[in-house]
Amino acid sequence: MNADALFAHLATGAGHVCQAWAITRRDGVTLGFTDHDRPLRFEGITFMADSGLSARALATVAGLAADNSEAVGLLQADVVTEADIVAGRYDGAAVRNWLVRWDDVAQRQLRFRGRIGEIVRQAGTFRVDLRGLTDLLNQPSGRTYLRSCDAVLGDARCGVRTDDPLVMTTAPVLAQDAGQSIEVAAGQHPDRWFEQGVMTVLTGQGAGLVVAIKHDLLQGGRRRLTLWDALPSPLAIGDTLRLVAGCDRRAETCRVKFANLANFRGFPTMPGEDWLMSVPRSTGTNDGGSLSS
Structure with missing residues (x-):
């Protein structure tokens, strides 16, 4: 050049x-x-x-x-x-x-x-x-001081591997209605495992599409997924999907669902609004100690 x-x-x-x-x-x-x-x-x-x-x-x-x-x-x-x-x-x-x-x-x-x-x-x-x-x-940057985690499931700060079969799965499309619901095989994961998770289309006309999962219910040997938004490209029976577990960013979910509490990036013990609004009362014990005790 x-x-x-x-x-x-x-x-x-x-x-x-x-x-x-x-x-x-x-x-x-x-x-x-x-x-x-x-x-x-x-x-x-x-x-x-x-x-x-x-x-x-x-x-x-x-x-x-x-x-x-x-x-x-x-x-x-x-x-x-x-x-x-x-x-x-x-x-x-x-x-x-x-x-x-x-x-x-x-x-x-x-x-x-x-x-x-x-x-x-x-x-x-x-x-x-x-x-x-x-x-x-x-673009805004920096951390947020919240009870919930501000990391994204699978990123470097989170540490959970989204390619782990315990966290994700791949499955072909078994059925799709005219709205935002898709059916796949039930698989090994429990009910609602992929709720608030992510679905990626791997094959077919919609290959590459990534959408968020609203609901995940087990029904009669199948898993019924409801999406937050309708897919812009239609799926065909047999198209392969990649499903990644959902995370609601709570400390309890991080500990029980992913065994990853050591990497939790929230502040679950931060005081709530009730404590911030506490004031001395004439009927209380005003000994100079903490108002939260």
């Missing part, structure tokens, strides 16, 4: 330049687009010229404010499909933008790196909000 040569070319006043965009989706698929009239190829990516994708001017500012831009395109069956957008495959996708000399792609400059924010679909088109890397600095 030779940015100096690109700048020298632009200084001639007759620049042969265009824009190129690369989008890497959550499932690892990378798509390339360009506003040039012919495809370009560099960094192992083919940038398609007939994608119908265009972008507004990139706004950059000094300091820690987020770079921002917007891309607009057409929904096409062989490129960006409505089904993939609904399935969430573009949510948070990584985005890169280059200014490229189209007759010598080695002369290019990376102008933007970020991720996709809000996506709006309307009348066969889509519009995406592009957020720069500094946008991550606007």
Whole structure:
């Protein structure tokens, strides 16, 4: 990548330049687009010229404010499909933008790196909000002082292995109704084991989808799962699902269900609001001791 040569070319006043965009989706698929009239190829990516994708001017500012831009395109069956957008495959996708000399792609400059924010679909088109890397600095961080655990089941702070058969299972779809309920084999886990857990679709049209489980009930040798949200892509009988146990973040659940109390990241003995509102009373024993005793 030779940015100096690109700048020298632009200084001639007759620049042969265009824009190129690369989008890497959550499932690892990378798509390339360009506003040039012919495809370009560099960094192992083919940038398609007939994608119908265009972008507004990139706004950059000094300091820690987020770079921002917007891309607009057409929904096409062989490129960006409505089904993939609904399935969430573009949510948070990584985005890169280059200014490229189209007759010598080695002369290019990376102008933007970020991720996709809000996506709006309307009348066969889509519009995406592009957020720069500094946008991550606007996200809240740090620990929360609560009775419940603030770790996520399976992360480094929690320590529970979500690939442990005692915690998770894989099972094919046996039935699905028109709503948000799915039936799989009962398996070895007890009733409500996967309640508040996570379901990942491993095979079929909806492969890669991740949804939260609302209810998990054993009924007649089968496990009936009710989801918080309807799946954006339909499942077929036989599609394989991965189910990970649910955790309500209570200390008792951490101890009994996962035998992981040593890694509990909450504060179960913190005083409650009743203690904070305690005041001396004339009928009490006012000896200077704790009001909670």
